[in-house]
Amino acid sequence: MPSFSPQSRAALLALPLMLLAAQAGAHTGEGINTGFASGFWHPILGWDHVVAMVAVGLWGAFLGSPSIWILPVVFPLVMAVGGAMGVVGMPLPAVETGIALSGVILGLLIAFAVRAPIWVAAVIVGVFAIFHGHAHGTELPEAFSPYGYAVGFVVGTGLLHMIGIAFGFLTKSEIGKAAVRGAGGVIALVGAAFLFGLA
Template sequence: MRITLSHRHTAALLFIAASAISSSAIAHTGAESHIHNSFLSGLAHPLFGLDHLAAMVAVGLWSALSARHAGRELLWGPMGFAAMLLAGAVLGLQGLALPAVEPMIAVSLLATGLLVVSRLRVPGLMAALGVGVFAVFHGVAHGVELAGSHSAWQTLAGMLTATVLLHGAGLAAGWALRHRTVWLSRAAGAAVALMGGALLAQMA
């Protein structure tokens, strides 16, 4: 029997595979550190730092899956995450060191994964603030790494561009899966949540 998949299903399966691979990686450890010194390196980091990739795509997925209809409602979560990521990065550049950055990044994966699974609807501003809290920790982690770099702002511009693109990919995949193959979106969310749980367990 031949099984065929649409492009939308293939993209969603690729996301699940990336999330599953990510479960073996610890965020921002020495083994995963990148030298950030250009727009292109900033653009690449979220794509190869799979903890960030999963979190950003998951925010887009959740926003599309939980929205009642197309419009501004879709953008609250992604806009909140991107804005607070930038704010956190600026704080990190100024030398702010928040406690428990790595555990909070792991918790962000757990939380956003569960949001995708549940398709929980949250009012716009609350959605932005909810994911934005986690984004601050992602941003601070980057800002601290970039402190003292002469090209910090170029690198942050690349990271922010990648963040927006990944949110867009999540929105597109989530919108395609809103009314079909419910198990696929839930599997993607579960993979992200499990990755967050695995990271927390490794830090314990």
Template sequence: MSLHKISRSLLLASLALAPTAAFAHPGHDTSGMLSGLLHPLMGWDHLLAMVAVGMLAVMGRSKPAWQLPLAFVGFMLVGAMLGINGVAIALVETGILLSLVVLGGLLAVGRAGYLSVMTLCCALFGMLHGNAHGIELPAGSAASSYISGFIMATIVLHAVGYLLASKCADKWQFLALRVSGVAIAGTGLVAVFSAA
């Protein structure tokens, strides 16, 4: 299969994941570790954002920028703890959709520089993703178990993004990352307009 066909298929698949409702989070099971493990895999917004962070950690670098996934995971935990304690971040759902636009946009334009800005973006978006779940979780062991599963799945998705980006042949890596970025940002834009 040619790179053009793969790129087109990736873009079409991403657009097919666009939401039909404004809120992607309410109504899912939040009981236990298995639910926490599965949600990032089943929630298209989380899946795309987390894979994008893993890809950004590789983009244009001789050594991976591990601070990007670490910032995302660390602040995702902070956001979840805030939510569990009743602190809801304003416009969290819109922020999550915008995380796709920004993270995908960074991949699409191929900006490997400005590591401190990208780390800040990952921290902010991680906090939003965590807060969206923390506000719907009851305090206690069920919440701890769910969050543990959510964090493990997030780390796995970061690793998937890292592996996908690093396994591309050098001459194709830049193009593959840009195409993936366009697909992720495009999906985010469609979702933002669908939610409006």
């Protein structure tokens, strides 16, 4: 078992408290001192974003190759386009509804083990990515560089996709497939909670 210095132990114990303290302001970037950091934490500390982005990785893993890699690439690329739309002030109706629906629909696709063709899956993921990106772009703090912020939220999104992919590898066993489908159901419920204003 590795040994840690007292300073390391203190830092490890403080990390959860710092994350909890940052959560209240991270969705808008308040209290975060760089564009990259604000962009990075924005998707990670917003549950409406988390469930959809993990779902993309899960669904890609469930569909198998090449979806396992294509979907998590399509999402941040298209999300960056939506982010640019938000930064320049281009209107997009029902952004919050689109974000909530992304959790509901992607969760249900996983829960019901829907095996869509790769182009259909990419279109579904791309449409939802526009909404997520637009939300990131419109919430860009004025004091921060849009470039650093954009790189931050793409990196944060990629991390969430990788978490979904990692859990998606459970589909190699029947028990794992059931667990992943159950996770899809949970994601759909979280999305529904946001959709109906319960979260």
